[in-house]
Structure formats: C-alpha cells, structure tokens
Amino acid sequence: CCQNQQIGCFDCEYDIEHWNRDWSPVKKNWCCDYEDVACFECRNPPPNWESEWSRQKKDWCCKKEDVACFDCRATSIAAEAWSEKQQEWCCEKQGLACPLTSPPTSPPPTLPPSSTSTAEV
Numbered sequence: 001c002c003q004n005q006q007i008g009c010f011d012c013e014y015d016i017e018h019w020n021r022d023w024s025p026v027k028k029n030w031c032c033d034y035e036d037v038a039c040f041e042c043r044n045p046p047p048n049w050e051s052e053w054s055r056q057k058k059d060w061c062c063k064k065e066d067v068a069c070f071d072c073r074a075t076s077i078a079a080e081a082w083s084e085k086q087q088e089w090c091c092e093k094q095g096l097a098c099p100l101t102s103p104p105t106s107p108p109p110t111l112p113p114s115s116t117s118t119a120e121v
Contacts, residue, residue: 012037042067072096 072090
C-alpha cells in the first residue's frame with residue numbers, strides 16, 4: 001500500500017458498485033476503516049436480518065444505505081406503538097404501517113326531507 005496508510009492508499013469511490021465482488025480484502029478493510037465506505041453488504045437483506053445481522057451492520061446499513069433501519073413485520077397493533085420515524089420509514093420503504101386516510105372533518109350535507117304531500121288538484 002502507501003507509506004502513510006491513513007492517506008490515499010485506495011480510491012474508495014472507484015468501482016464502488018462492485019466493491020463486494022471486485023475489491024481485494026485489503027482495499028475493503030482500508031476503505032471501511034479510513035473512509036467508512038463498503039463496510040457491509042446491505043442490499044437484499046435476508047428475511048431474518050433482524051436476528052442475523054450484528055448491531056454494527058444494522059446501524060451502518062441504515063445510516064449509509066437507508067436499508068434495514070426498522071423491522072416492519074409487526075402486527076398492526078404493535079405498529080400503532082411505533083415511533084413516528086419508524087412508521088414513516090416502514091410506510092415509505094415497505095408500504096407497511098401507512099396511516100389511514102383521515103375521516104372527513106365535517107359531516108356530509110343533509111338532504112332536505114322528501115315531500116310526501118300530494119299535489120292539489
């Protein structure tokens with residue numbers, strides 16, 4: 001690598017789309033350690049990511065990739081207790097826990113009573 005390992009050993013933006021496949025382990029470690037880039041693979045989390053991923057991976061993926069920030073698979077009763085931030089994230093990212101449309105604030109107009117009188121002849 002370079003003489004001063006903290007400055008410019010690797011271009012961590014080059015080929016970032018394929019970092020997990022194409023970069024060497026040394027480059028992956030350096031970019032993660034010094035530039036906070038390519039630390040974890042976050043795309044397509046497994047169904048049980050909540051229990052499989054480390055807290056560090058969850059935090060990094062949420063912060064850097066906006067992935068796996070919340071577990072949105074709760075029941076609707078539990079979803080009501082979620083923070084506003086969790087509800088918004090789950091609604092936007094997974095279409096879950098979205099607020100229902102509000103009922104109208106004013107009642108619908110009432111129709112005048114129908115006339116039951118007969119016409120005069």
